[in-house]
Amino acid sequence: MVIRILYISAGCGQNDPDLNQELEKDTVALLSEEIALQKIVSKETMDRTSALTMDAKRASSHYQKEAEKCNAGVETCEEAREWAEAQLREELKLTALWEQRARQLGWKDRKRAYT
Template sequence: MSHEPMSYTSMHTWRARLGNIFPGFYWFLIHFSLVSFDKGLSNASFTDCAKHDPVVNEDIEKHFAELLTEELKLREVEGLEIQQHVDMALLEAKKLASQYQKEADKCNSSMETCEEAREKAEEALPAQMKLTTMWEIRAC
């Protein structure tokens, strides 16, 4: 396993992750990082020590992996809950659409019945007008 020097960005990211995993640890790292700038301690930095300690690295990676796994599980549960709400809303929308379709079908049927009655009345109107005229002539 080769140990390459960390860039500032990756070191900052790693320290931020440690700060999220172990609250208060971030300030601990800052303190020891500042101490490492002391001329007498330039080669005895805590971060360098922890960086090369396989047990610490393994524990941190394991804890980080556990946190990521937990986050994924929570997001999966959240996604399932959202999907369940969407499915319920879709089912309700389908029920309402079916109900509205039934009412529209009833309305269309009634309109057809009404139109048929109007056509029959329109056909009977001339005969009724003739009959009315005949009775008016007789009445005079």
């Protein structure tokens, strides 16, 4: 807090009503005015801070929801991949079984016959 005491020579600023009004105030009034101004500035700062905090919370919530959607999508994709992998394994087993039966019945793979 800064307190300024002005020593003004006689006759200086007599015609300035704002200056005359300020000079007539006593120290307590000046300090009270300074405190009131500081309260206003503090309140404005707190209001801005609160608004920024709320914006940050909203953004955080939005990104959290997006992350949850992404995780659900990845999980669904992983389940589908696992299902497709299991289906492929079953298909390969079935193909091997049919190939084995065909070989037992005399089928020969032309590609393998030449190698």
